Every structure is written in structure tokens, then in C-alpha cells.
Amino acid sequence: LEQLPEELLTQILSELDQTSLGRCAQLSRRWRRLATQPRLWRKIRIDGRTADAELMERLRDWLGGSVREISACGLTAEHRLPLLLAASASLTCLRLRDMDQPPAQLAVTEAGRSCPGLLELRLVDCRNGLSDESLRCLLTGCPRLSLLQMDSRAAACDAVGWSCSQQLLAEQVCRLASLSVRSWSSAAPMLRDLPECPLLTSFATCGAELSNLLTPLSRMPELTDLRLRCRNWCRSATDLQLLGGAARLRCLRIDSRFVDAASVPPLLARLPQLRSFRLKSSARVFVLDCHACAILRALPAGLTDLGLSFEHADWSCRAGVGPPAVLPPNLRRLRLEGLPPRADQLRLMELLASCPGLAFLTLDLCTDDLLPALLSRLPRLHCLRLTDCSRLTHQAWANLRELQSLGAATPDLHELRAHRCSRRSLTDEALADLCASPVARGLRRLSLSFDCSQLTAASLASIASGCPLLTRLVLAGSGFGQADLQAFRLSFEHCVTVTNHGPL
Missing domain, CATH: 3.80.10.10 (Ribonuclease Inhibitor)
Known part of the structure; x- marks a missing residue:
């Protein structure tokens, strides 16, 4: 670094945040002069x-x-x-x-x-x-x-x-x-x-x-962008028709305590230019299969971002409620929450198969068989966030390791978040299987929570060897000391941020 011209160093410093610039200014007199240039402090x-x-x-x-x-x-x-x-x-x-x-x-x-x-x-x-x-x-x-x-x-x-x-x-x-x-x-x-x-x-x-x-x-x-948080959504047909006149909308986000799911498909039919749609109901309401499928069938073909969150929604399609539901083919972001405990995994996989370009996926339900199926059938997936992994066991990570021997195609996954994991799924052996799988090679961000208390330094060694591109690691409920975490950071040639806190 001392041999680099000051113009290049200044360009490098311009990419740093305020805290990092302050640390650079403490290194030496030269670094202080470079790091305190007013043009580097345009955001304070x-x-x-x-x-x-x-x-x-x-x-x-x-x-x-x-x-x-x-x-x-x-x-x-x-x-x-x-x-x-x-x-x-x-x-x-x-x-x-x-x-x-x-x-x-x-x-x-x-x-x-x-x-x-x-x-x-x-x-x-x-x-x-x-x-x-x-x-x-x-x-x-x-x-x-x-x-x-x-x-x-x-x-x-x-x-x-x-x-x-x-x-x-x-x-x-x-x-x-x-x-x-x-x-x-x-x-x-x-x-x-x-x-x-x-x-x-x-x-x-x-x-x-x-x-x-x-x-x-x-x-x-x-x-073109409307974001609402209200108590009741679409309680009258007249309101729905008037709101549906906003045909220019490209982004619509609704966060309501009570949502009448039957009124959503007619609204979507009036918004052909919609590209991003998020619907969330915070109350414990039940959504019928026919309403859920009707929402999916009414989605505009050009939609690229979809989020649906219900407490007791059932995304399976029963006989007699119309053609099978499919997702828009250009969908890149998908968030499904409120899946029932006994959701039809086959139907869910058929649903996801209709959008091969999916890059960001968030689910609140995952099982040992569903996890490898997701990763083997979504070749362009970059980010997978699982908000409820309480049903996973160590077998889920072992299944990922077997993907390589089966010759299955795997995505270039950059981020994996597994929240609410139980003790039976977060062990040293399970982490070794995960890090030995082809899924781990491209990971930049890895987050594991709720109970990492059984993990030892062997897990950190597995992560360091299996995730060479890692830049951020988040652990919840682990017992690692500062010496273990420092040794883990030093095992990389680049900077790795480690967050170690209590149970989430």
C-alpha cells in the first residue's frame, strides 16, 4: 500500500464508510492526511x-x-x-x-x-x-x-x-x-x-x-409506488373499483391486520403494469385454498417481486377451484409465509418450477427433503432465507452433501439464512455436511440461529474450509470465545465480519 500512488489510495478510501475512514486516519501521518480529505467525507x-x-x-x-x-x-x-x-x-x-x-x-x-x-x-x-x-x-x-x-x-x-x-x-x-x-x-x-x-x-x-x-x-x-399499512383492507367492492383505477402502479405493498383475500384477485386484474406486490396479514385469519390460488392466477405476467404472508394460508390447489396456480415466469424475488405445517411439498415444488429465474427466496417452512429439492431445481438462486427451521434435522445437511455425488445441478448461492434451528440440526457433524456440500462454495453470508450452543471450534474450522468466499457470519446462542472467533477471522485472506449474540 505504501507504494501505491495517492490518487489510487484516495479512490480506494472513497469506498469506505465514516467509521472505517476514522480508523485509517489513526494509522500514520500520511494516512491521516489522505483519510481526512474533505471530498471523502461527503456523507457524515x-x-x-x-x-x-x-x-x-x-x-x-x-x-x-x-x-x-x-x-x-x-x-x-x-x-x-x-x-x-x-x-x-x-x-x-x-x-x-x-x-x-x-x-x-x-x-x-x-x-x-x-x-x-x-x-x-x-x-x-x-x-x-x-x-x-x-x-x-x-x-x-x-x-x-x-x-x-x-x-x-x-x-x-x-x-x-x-x-x-x-x-x-x-x-x-x-x-x-x-x-x-x-x-x-x-x-x-x-x-x-x-x-x-x-x-x-x-x-x-x-x-x-x-x-x-x-x-x-x-x-x-x-x-407508481404505493405502500400502505392499515387495519382493514378492501372491505367494499366500490372501494376496490376506485383503487383499481390506478393502472400505472408498478409497486404495491399492503400490510393490514385483516385482509379479505377474495378481494385481492379483482384488484390485481386492474393492475397490468405491476412489477412488485407484497401482501401481509398480521391477524390469525384463515385463507381458503380457492382464494390463495386465485391470487396466484391473477398475478400480472410481468411481476418480478412477490411477497405473500398469511397466518394460516394453504397454497395447495384442490379439485374444482380452477386451473392449477402458477407463478409469473419472470419472478426473481419470492417470499411465502404462513404455510401450514402439513403443506403439500410436491405442489410447492411445482409452483416454484414455473419460475426458473428465481434469485431470492424466503420461506417459513422447510423440511429435510424440501431443502435439497429447492436447491437442485432453482439454478439461479442466490439468496435463500428460511425463517423457521424447527423441523429440520441433521439429515437435511447430509442430503445437501449428497447432491454432489448424485450429479445434481446446484445454484451459485451467495446467502443462506437458517433461523429457529433446533439443537438436533445444528451440530458439528451437520455443519461439516453443509460446508462439504457444493452449496457452500460460493457463500458470502451465512446466518444460523436460534440455538448454536452445541457447536464447537470444529464447526468454525468446517466453515472456514468450506466457505472460502465468506464475508459475514452470524451465530445465535453459541458459546464461542473471542479467541475462537479471532482465529476464525485470521483463517481468511480477506476481512470477515462475525456476529455472535444470544438466542433470537
């Missing part, structure tokens, strides 16, 4: 727990106008964030989290005055982060602002609401391309009287009933 994070009162002044004098993104969390008025913003004319993204009213409003106001190129403003858990003055500054000083996020997870934040003028806020929203509002109770007055938003293409909200959303959605003619 400021935490109120570690920042002192003089930090903003030092950052202003050091970075000047080179900062492009600022993320601030837990700052108070004593931290004087506006001092840095006043010198950040090149700022394009400002993220504020967990800040009270005065410092948040002052920061947004200063950004409106001093940051003409601001494109994104994200306010998360900031009480009354917008005021009339800050909105006027944004309207006049940030003409290119296209994304506004106002998320308040705390109940206190929702109760306070917004202290700004609803008219000014609506005027700002009309200029946006993306709007995210977590607190529907605070945003409802503004959204009900919202004029037409010709530029808005992405909208997300939480807590609203579908009937209250129909009017605002009708004023977003260019909407």
Missing part, C-alpha cells in the same frame, strides 16, 4: 450521544461546502446543527431522527435557506419538525426537493401533530415526487384537501382506512 453521521458543542464548528471549518448527505440523531439545540448547514451549500440529503421541536425546526429552516440543491428531507421521530417558517424556506430556497419523509413511531409524536400550516404543507407536497407519512392522524387534514399532485410517483402511509385514502389517491395521476 452525527450522534448526539457522542457529539460535543464544538463539533459543528470544527466540521464547518474542515469540510466547508463538500458535504452531500447529513444524518443527525438525538441532537439538541446545544449541538448547533444549523451552524454546519449554513456552510453546506452542496447538501442534497438531510436526515433528522429523534429530535425535539426547536432543534428540528431550526435545522430544516436553515437547510431551506442555505441548501438550494436539497433533494431529500427525512424527519423520523422529530416532533413538529416542520413549521410555517421552515416550509416557506423550503418552498423558496429548495426548488428541487423531491422526497419528504415524515415518520413518527412514538405515540407522543403522533399526538402532538404538526404545527405548520396545512396549506403550506399541501403546496410543498404538490412539488414532490415521493411522500412518506407514518402518522395518518396528523396528515389527514392536509391529504383530504390535497390538490392534484402531478409529480408524485411514490406514496406511503400508516394507520389510514382505505375509504379515507381514495380521494387523495385519485389526485395522484402519476403514482
Whole structure:
């Protein structure tokens, strides 16, 4: 490294995050000079727990106008964030989290005055982060602002609401391309009287009933990305028909406590351009076979991302409910959750066989026979996430090892997550079988949880020898000491991140 030209070293350093740059700056005087170049610090994070009162002044004098993104969390008025913003004319993204009213409003106001190129403003858990003055500054000083996020997870934040003028806020929203509002109770007055938003293409909200959303959605003619969290979904046919008029939608995500599955297929039939669809029901409801199959048959042919999550769904297709369900042929991402304990594995494999290009798969049910069948029939699979492996035994990993002797084709798997594994499936012998299988050769990320207490240093040795490309290992409930983990990291020629924590 000492022989490399400084231009090349600077290019390498530009790929590092803030923490890594700080560590490089401690190596030597030369590295400090290289790592502290202002152009490398265009994205900075400021935490109120570690920042002192003089930090903003030092950052202003050091970075000047080179900062492009600022993320601030837990700052108070004593931290004087506006001092840095006043010198950040090149700022394009400002993220504020967990800040009270005065410092948040002052920061947004200063950004409106001093940051003409601001494109994104994200306010998360900031009480009354917008005021009339800050909105006027944004309207006049940030003409290119296209994304506004106002998320308040705390109940206190929702109760306070917004202290700004609803008219000014609506005027700002009309200029946006993306709007995210977590607190529907605070945003409802503004959204009900919202004029037409010709530029808005992405909208997300939480807590609203579908009937209250129909009017605002009708004023977003260019909407292509809609993400909703509500209590009840599609309770009337009239609501469904009105929402189905948004034929431009390419991404639709619904997270609702109660979902009427019978109303979903007619909705999908009205969305021919849909490319991403996620549907989640958090209540313990039962979905009939005919409804589940009808959803699958109604999926647009061009869909590439699908997520379906029900507590008691049955994805098998019984006689008399129409033609067999198939998945869109171009599907690349699939997430199925809520499979019954006795799901028809053959039917599931037939379903997955209809999309050979699948690259990301998440299932909450897996058995010893299903695991090797998945990996041998999905040649392009890169990421497999199994959220419930409680039924797996050590035989599942032994079956993977036999794939090579059987000459079965296996995918170039980059990530494997096996969660809620039991003691009988996580043993040294089982890990040796997994790492000796062709599946392990290309793994970059491996995550094993719920109970790794029986694993010893022999398992780490198996992983090191069988997964030469590994960059991240996550273990839950293991008893490994720091010496074991350090020896494991040193067995690789590249950096490997190891996370070792308690049971998940």
C-alpha cells in the first residue's frame, strides 16, 4: 500500500464508510492526511450521544461546502446543527431522527435557506419538525426537493401533530415526487384537501382506512409506488373499483391486520403494469385454498417481486377451484409465509418450477427433503432465507452433501439464512455436511440461529474450509470465545465480519 500512488489510495478510501475512514486516519501521518480529505467525507453521521458543542464548528471549518448527505440523531439545540448547514451549500440529503421541536425546526429552516440543491428531507421521530417558517424556506430556497419523509413511531409524536400550516404543507407536497407519512392522524387534514399532485410517483402511509385514502389517491395521476399499512383492507367492492383505477402502479405493498383475500384477485386484474406486490396479514385469519390460488392466477405476467404472508394460508390447489396456480415466469424475488405445517411439498415444488429465474427466496417452512429439492431445481438462486427451521434435522445437511455425488445441478448461492434451528440440526457433524456440500462454495453470508450452543471450534474450522468466499457470519446462542472467533477471522485472506449474540 505504501507504494501505491495517492490518487489510487484516495479512490480506494472513497469506498469506505465514516467509521472505517476514522480508523485509517489513526494509522500514520500520511494516512491521516489522505483519510481526512474533505471530498471523502461527503456523507457524515452525527450522534448526539457522542457529539460535543464544538463539533459543528470544527466540521464547518474542515469540510466547508463538500458535504452531500447529513444524518443527525438525538441532537439538541446545544449541538448547533444549523451552524454546519449554513456552510453546506452542496447538501442534497438531510436526515433528522429523534429530535425535539426547536432543534428540528431550526435545522430544516436553515437547510431551506442555505441548501438550494436539497433533494431529500427525512424527519423520523422529530416532533413538529416542520413549521410555517421552515416550509416557506423550503418552498423558496429548495426548488428541487423531491422526497419528504415524515415518520413518527412514538405515540407522543403522533399526538402532538404538526404545527405548520396545512396549506403550506399541501403546496410543498404538490412539488414532490415521493411522500412518506407514518402518522395518518396528523396528515389527514392536509391529504383530504390535497390538490392534484402531478409529480408524485411514490406514496406511503400508516394507520389510514382505505375509504379515507381514495380521494387523495385519485389526485395522484402519476403514482407508481404505493405502500400502505392499515387495519382493514378492501372491505367494499366500490372501494376496490376506485383503487383499481390506478393502472400505472408498478409497486404495491399492503400490510393490514385483516385482509379479505377474495378481494385481492379483482384488484390485481386492474393492475397490468405491476412489477412488485407484497401482501401481509398480521391477524390469525384463515385463507381458503380457492382464494390463495386465485391470487396466484391473477398475478400480472410481468411481476418480478412477490411477497405473500398469511397466518394460516394453504397454497395447495384442490379439485374444482380452477386451473392449477402458477407463478409469473419472470419472478426473481419470492417470499411465502404462513404455510401450514402439513403443506403439500410436491405442489410447492411445482409452483416454484414455473419460475426458473428465481434469485431470492424466503420461506417459513422447510423440511429435510424440501431443502435439497429447492436447491437442485432453482439454478439461479442466490439468496435463500428460511425463517423457521424447527423441523429440520441433521439429515437435511447430509442430503445437501449428497447432491454432489448424485450429479445434481446446484445454484451459485451467495446467502443462506437458517433461523429457529433446533439443537438436533445444528451440530458439528451437520455443519461439516453443509460446508462439504457444493452449496457452500460460493457463500458470502451465512446466518444460523436460534440455538448454536452445541457447536464447537470444529464447526468454525468446517466453515472456514468450506466457505472460502465468506464475508459475514452470524451465530445465535453459541458459546464461542473471542479467541475462537479471532482465529476464525485470521483463517481468511480477506476481512470477515462475525456476529455472535444470544438466542433470537
